[in-house]
Amino acid sequence: MTLSRHSDALRAAQMYYLQDLTMDAIARELRTSRSTVSRLLSAARDTGLVQIQIRNPLDTGPELESMIRREYNVDVHVVPVLESLNEAETLDRVAMQAARTIGPLVDSNAIIGIAWGSTLSAVSRHLTRKITHDTVVVQLNGAGNMHTTGITYASDIMRRFGSAYGARVEQFPVPAFFDHAATKTAMWNERSVQRILNLQARMSIAVFGVGSVDADYPSHVYAGGYLDESDLKVLAHSDVVGDVATVFFRRDGSSDGIVLNERSTGPALSQLRQVRRRICVVSGASKINGLRGALSAGLATDLILDEATARRLVGFGGAARPNG
Amino acid sequence: MTLSRHSDALRAAQMYYLQDLTMDAIARELRTSRSTVSRLLSAARDTGLVQIQIRNPLDTGPELESMIRREYNVDVHVVPVLESLNEAETLDRVAMQAARTIGPLVDSNAIIGIAWGSTLSAVSRHLTRKITHDTVVVQLNGAGNMHTTGITYASDIMRRFGSAYGARVEQFPVPAFFDHAATKTAMWNERSVQRILNLQARMSIAVFGVGSVDADYPSHVYAGGYLDESDLKVLAHSDVVGDVATVFFRRDGSSDGIVLNERSTGPALSQLRQVRRRICVVSGASKINGLRGALSAGLATDLILDEATARRLVGFGGAARPNG
DNA sequence: AAGCACTATGCACAAACGTGCAGAATGGAG
DNA sequence: CTCCATTCTGCACGTTTGTGCATAGTGCTT
Numbered sequence: 001m002t003l004s005r006h007s008d009a010l011r012a013a014q015m016y017y018l019q020d021l022t023m024d025a026i027a028r029e030l031r032t033s034r035s036t037v038s039r040l041l042s043a044a045r046d047t048g049l050v051q052i053q054i055r056n057p058l059d060t061g062p063e064l065e066s067m068i069r070r071e072y073n074v075d076v077h078v079v080p081v082l083e084s085l086n087e088a089e090t091l092d093r094v095a096m097q098a099a100r101t102i103g104p105l106v107d108s109n110a111i112i113g114i115a116w117g118s119t120l121s122a123v124s125r126h127l128t129r130k131i132t133h134d135t136v137v138v139q140l141n142g143a144g145n146m147h148t149t150g151i152t153y154a155s156d157i158m159r160r161f162g163s164a165y166g167a168r169v170e171q172f173p174v175p176a177f178f179d180h181a182a183t184k185t186a187m188w189n190e191r192s193v194q195r196i197l198n199l200q201a202r203m204s205i206a207v208f209g210v211g212s213v214d215a216d217y218p219s220h221v222y223a224g225g226y227l228d229e230s231d232l233k234v235l236a237h238s239d240v241v242g243d244v245a246t247v248f249f250r251r252d253g254s255s256d257g258i259v260l261n262e263r264s265t266g267p268a269l270s271q272l273r274q275v276r277r278r279i280c281v282v283s284g285a286s287k288i289n290g291l292r293g294a295l296s297a298g299l300a301t302d303l304i305l306d307e308a309t310a311r312r313l314v315g316f317g318g319a320a321r322p323n324g
Numbered sequence: 325m326t327l328s329r330h331s332d333a334l335r336a337a338q339m340y341y342l343q344d345l346t347m348d349a350i351a352r353e354l355r356t357s358r359s360t361v362s363r364l365l366s367a368a369r370d371t372g373l374v375q376i377q378i379r380n381p382l383d384t385g386p387e388l389e390s391m392i393r394r395e396y397n398v399d400v401h402v403v404p405v406l407e408s409l410n411e412a413e414t415l416d417r418v419a420m421q422a423a424r425t426i427g428p429l430v431d432s433n434a435i436i437g438i439a440w441g442s443t444l445s446a447v448s449r450h451l452t453r454k455i456t457h458d459t460v461v462v463q464l465n466g467a468g469n470m471h472t473t474g475i476t477y478a479s480d481i482m483r484r485f486g487s488a489y490g491a492r493v494e495q496f497p498v499p500a501f502f503d504h505a506a507t508k509t510a511m512w513n514e515r516s517v518q519r520i521l522n523l524q525a526r527m528s529i530a531v532f533g534v535g536s537v538d539a540d541y542p543s544h545v546y547a548g549g550y551l552d553e554s555d556l557k558v559l560a561h562s563d564v565v566g567d568v569a570t571v572f573f574r575r576d577g578s579s580d581g582i583v584l585n586e587r588s589t590g591p592a593l594s595q596l597r598q599v600r601r602r603i604c605v606v607s608g609a610s611k612i613n614g615l616r617g618a619l620s621a622g623l624a625t626d627l628i629l630d631e632a633t634a635r636r637l638v639g640f641g642g643a644a645r646p647n648g
Numbered sequence: 649a650a651g652c653a654c655t656a657t658g659c660a661c662a663a664a665c666g667t668g669c670a671g672a673a674t675g676g677a678g
Numbered sequence: 679c680t681c682c683a684t685t686c687t688g689c690a691c692g693t694t695t696g697t698g699c700a701t702a703g704t705g706c707t708t
Contacts, residue, residue: 005686010378010380011404013378014378014403014404014421015404017376017378017424018376018378018420018421018424018425019403019417019420019421020420022663022664022665023664023665024663024664024665029404029406032687032688033687033688033689034664034665034688035665035666035667035687035688035689036686036687036688038665038666038667039666039667039686039687042666044378048379049378049379049380050376050377050378051376051377051378051379052341052342052374052375052376052377053374053375053376053377054334054337054338054341054342054373054374054375055372055373055375056334056373079338079343080335080338080339080353082353093343096342096343096344097338097342097343100341100342101342329656346693346694346695347694347695348693348694348695356657356658357657357658357659358658358694358695359657359658359659359695359696359697360656360657360658361695362695362696362697363656363657363696363697365695366696
């Protein structure tokens with residue numbers, strides 16, 4: 001029966017992590033085999049029963065982190081990754097650490113806003129379970145485009161977040177961009193849409209990546225058929241450097257007068273800034289310009305990024321890691 | 325140099341605990357030996373860089389815990405210990421788990437009130453370091469008696485708490501009990517004493533054990549020469565079941581009219597109840613009566629105790645552990 | 649500059665741990 | 679009750695990790 005198993009896992013976790021007993025000793029106490037204890041513990045970790053947190057004292061942390069922290073006023077987590085790793089492997093490592101960093105921040109009664117994109121997809125694959133109550137996961141921006149409804153892609157991400165935290169999932173079934181601003185206005189008055197907007201307005205946590213117009217591998221948004229020729233041309237002329245949840249901004253963080261935003265379904269930057277905890281995950285140094293804009297706009301309270309990007313962010317190119 | 329070592333420890337901890345790499349892989353990345361990584365990680369754990377927490381979802385927890393939780397309205401942590409262990413070993417295990425449970429609760433700017441006694445002594449020996457700022461550890465009650473100033477004993481406990489959290493330590497250099505209530509009144513007006521009282525009034529965390537008059541091995545208070553014959557006789561006649569920080573109470577939690585309290589240096593129960601987080605650590609089923617009184621008095625918000633005592637607390641004697 | 653006390657490192661070995669696999673236990677469905 | 683599908687268990691093996699010891703490094707004193 002699964003209930004006694006859960007209870008055994010709890011006992012085992014306490015004895016292993018809090019009392020420093022060996023699995024062997026625990027096995028004897030629980031009258032089972034050592035392998036079972038090993039599996040109980042691994043289950044305890046997977047289900048979020050055991051929470052492992054790394055807290056680096058802000059002031060003794062590495063040079064790099066404190067520079068970013070000071071300059072942009074965000075809580076920064078630099079993910080150490082071997083330089084030789086390729087883009088995909090780096091993303092995987094960053095996503096894993098991001099997932100585990102987010103975990104402890106999620107609490108019962110939270111309303112978690114989630115964007116979509118390759119970064120969030122990767123993060124969603126690494127979430128560890130954590131049992132919470134009355135938590136809601138709400139989609140930040142629509143995912144439909146001219147070719148697909150985008151539903152499966154975005155909803156996979158949402159679903160994974162939902163099941164990791166035992167949360168209700170609220171999708172946002174609209175396209176990423178409307179063709180006409182008027183449609184958006186109309187839709188925004190629909191009660192079904194307003195329910196989502198209302199949830200967004202009450203978010204306690206938001207998680208998003210950034211898009212950068214000049215990234216080596218452009219984000220979904222710039223490549224995936226969400227925007228047409230003329231849209232891209234307009235973007236280029238308005239000095240846009242990137243986006244968060246399909247809302248665009250310039251290098252200095254401003255977004256006024258960017259017409260495309262009037263057709264976008266993402267939350268206005270001013271609204272995003274209201275959210276208590278805003279977690280930005282970035283992997284890949286080529287997103288640097290988008291990231292700079294997002295930070296200038298004050299969109300993030302927490303920034304999780306790989307080491308190479310962190311170094312580019314503060315200026316020194318690709319030198320060896322500064323060690324103290 | 326210790327600074328680069330700290331930074332390496334942080335990197336290693338992130339890679340090991342957050343990215344699931346093996347120590348071998350980390351060693352290669354850090355250009356050092358695997359053994360060094362093993363030691364870095366162990367240092368990271370010892371210095372509180374890595375925080376491991378066990379959170380059992382309140383509603384799926386073992387029967388025993390939820391019964392206590394409901395009945396006494398405290399956050400309870402039952403420490404699983406083998407029944408065959410003797411008193412001392414049990415205390416050690418409970419103390420270890422208590423120390424690690426307290427760790428995550430301590431934060432910068434906290435004012436931590438600490439009682440003294442064999443339980444707290446044991447706990448103090450198992451604390452894991454955690455770097456905080458402007459934290460203060462303050463002694464809850466005096467420790468002097470007719471034979472000794474009690475300074476070394478109590479101050480060892482205090483010192484260990486202080487160094488674990490990098491906190492300032494504020495001793496309370498008075499006897500446990502004054503001979504005359506008038507002396508207490510006088511002393512309480514001294515500015516040196518008021519500084520301590522003032523700190524106590526602003527405590528955010530208090531940690532204490534309980535004394536029980538009928539315990540198998542009576543607490544220091546009842547055995548250590550703190551009270552004389554007539555004191556003990558008076559206690560017996562006022563239905564006192566136990567004490568917290570040398571303040572006495574009856575089984576129903578009341579303490580009015582217990583004259584000895586007028587000479588005691590511990591915080592009034594009403595004052596203790598003001599503290600946000602009040603952690604009571606108990607090991608040994610013979611303290612059950614003192615514990616019942618303390619809980620009735622609402623002295624604890626968190627209770628950490630061994631399994632046998634927990635079972636006695638809810639009534640069923642020493643049966644096999646209930647397993648869901 | 650030399651000496652000294654202390655700490656950090658790598659090696660090698662032993663202890664502890666994770667996991668594929670085959671068999672046992674469990675829980676429905678007929 | 680019997681069958682089947684699924685889950686759980688212990689074993690055995692290979693991998694990963696902790697640690698005593700000898701050596702190398704570091705910083706402080708004279």
